[in-house]
Amino acid sequence: MGIQRIESVTYEITDLGECVRFFEDFGLFPVERTDEHVVFETLTGQTLRLDTAPGPQLPPPVEDGPTLREVVWGVDTPEELDRLVAAAGHDREVRESADGVHHAVDHSGFGVGLTLARPRKVSVEPRRANTTGSVARWNEALTPITRVRPLRMCHVALNIAKEGKEDAVAFYTDRLGFRPTDVVEPMGVFMQAPGDDDQHTMLLCHRPDKVGVNHIAYEVPGFDDVVEGGNFMIERGWREARRLGRHTIGSNVFRFLHAPCGGRVEYAADMDRVDDTYETRVHQQTPPHHIWALRTNRDQGAPAS
Secondary structure, three states: OOEEEEEEEEEEOOOHHHHHHHHHHHOOEEEEEOOOEEEEEOOOOOEEEEEOOOOOOOOOOOOOOOEEEEEEEEEOOHHHHHHHHHHHOOOOOOEEOOOOOEEEEOOOOOEEEEEEOOOOOOOOOOOOOEEOOEEOOOOOOOOOOOOOOOOEEEEEEEEOOOOOHHHHHHHHHHHOOOEEEEEEOOOEEEEEOOOOOEOOOEEEEOOOOOOEEEEEEEEOOOHHHHHHHHHHHHHOOOOEEEEEEEEOOOOOEEEEEEOOOOOEEEEEEOOOEOOOOOOOEEEOOOOOOEEEEOOOHHHOOOOOO
């Protein structure tokens, strides 16, 4: 089948202590730390690597300051891995490191890696909800979640230049097997990995017309996790980047936070799942960013987000 999921991401950072505090508050699990780097895990075993001095296997940074240096994609079988490595290397160098990751560079200058996927199973029990005619929770009062724990990195969004945007997308669709699910002509292309059922696993966004990290989204079990996770981060002193809402494309509930590693991170829940019968939608105009976003009386006359 091919690529299943995001396996690992690497950021180049400047303030290790601040980044550690951020992602511990965010709910990831630290599994390794030195004076120069730290590694966090999601519940499903993906790794977030934060490094003050990334190794020579990575390409130069695409922007100044802390930023994303590489996304490594997990592949289901050795045979598929060999096939994708050959496809990626058709017109660029691919180098294998000692940990079995094959490193290349995409059209925009981001590091892109390929390795065998090593998913860890996790048991998920979303909160049961009640409504008239459909009662799922009897004799059980809800309590605070307290600490939100992201299940997985579910998608990555990268900003790219308008010039050459077709070639940037083609590397992922023609070489790595991604499928466009929504093409928003003024903004970017949403794509699904072959082994994923989320409406999108990746977004290449050309609207800013500059190369850089946009955000990485982390799936949490449900709506309450998005709300409580964001509230906890604000209580800990971190800045919200976009208030609570529900996206139009993908339909997921979201809450964004500015991250000291560069770009933003997103708590996400309840994304659309689509299969092979889902036909690519092409939008000549950009749809609204969200179906709804939280508003209060203080927002009268102001945009929703």
